[in-house]
Amino acid sequence: MNWIETINNYIACNEQEEKDKELTLKCIDMFEDLLTRENKLVHLTSSAIVVNKSKDKVLMVYHNIYDSWSWAGGHTDGEEDLLFVAIKEVKEETGIKNVxxxxxxxxSLDIIPVLGHTKKEEYISPHLHISVAYLLEADECEPLAVKIDENSGVKWIPMKEIDIYSSEPHMKKIYSKCLNKIL
Known part of the structure; x- marks a missing residue:
């Protein structure tokens, strides 16, 4: 199944996801470059809620740009296998090898606003991320490593404490929605 079918087949769980899926499908019809950052207005990212075996902790990174604890993930950069991107990004950003x-x-399918920011000494204008997220599992005893150019912390956070760690109100809603699907 290709990435468009994956999104098209996704069953939205609430009104927000229904609206975001509808807009995502319109973007797919409008733009040929959603898989790359060449589209400066909107492009795809793939992220992950990474849980431990007992599903009571989530692996998160302290994202330097957003100044908040966040899920791991990143731009698809032309890759059509969105699950592959999520796994690759988790490995890169957390140092874990087995996920x-x-x-x-x-x-989760969400359209997430990104404020203007500077990355690698270049200003990035505000834009939208069509965020496709997956549920992954990893061993919480596996060594973790910070990816210095993107984050300044990696740790397992008890699910009940995500609201304490995340400082982004719009992301707290997304994390809560995802965790409700797990529990």
Whole structure:
């Protein structure tokens, strides 16, 4: 199944996801470059809620640009296998080597606003991320490593404490929605 079918087949769980899916499908019809950052207005990212085996902790990174604890993930950069991107990004941003999908389907589909910021000494204008997220599992005893150019912390956070760690109100809603699907 290609990435467009993956999104098209996703069953939205609430009104927000229904509206975001509708807008995502319109963007797919309008733009040929959603998989790359060449589209400066809107492009795809793939992220992950990474849980431990007992599903009571989530692996998060302290994202330097957003100045908040966040899920791991990143731009698709032309890659059509969105689950592959999520796994690759988790490995890169956390240092874990063994991570696998709890399930193959998308756990969350969201359109996330990104404020203007500077990255690698270049200003990036405000834009939108079409965020496709997956549920992954990893061993919480596996060593973690910071990816210095993107984050300044990596740790397992008890699920009940995500609201304490995340300082982004719009992301707290997304994390809560995802965690409700897990529990």
């Amino acid at each position: 696998f999908p709890v399930r193959q389907d998308i756990i």
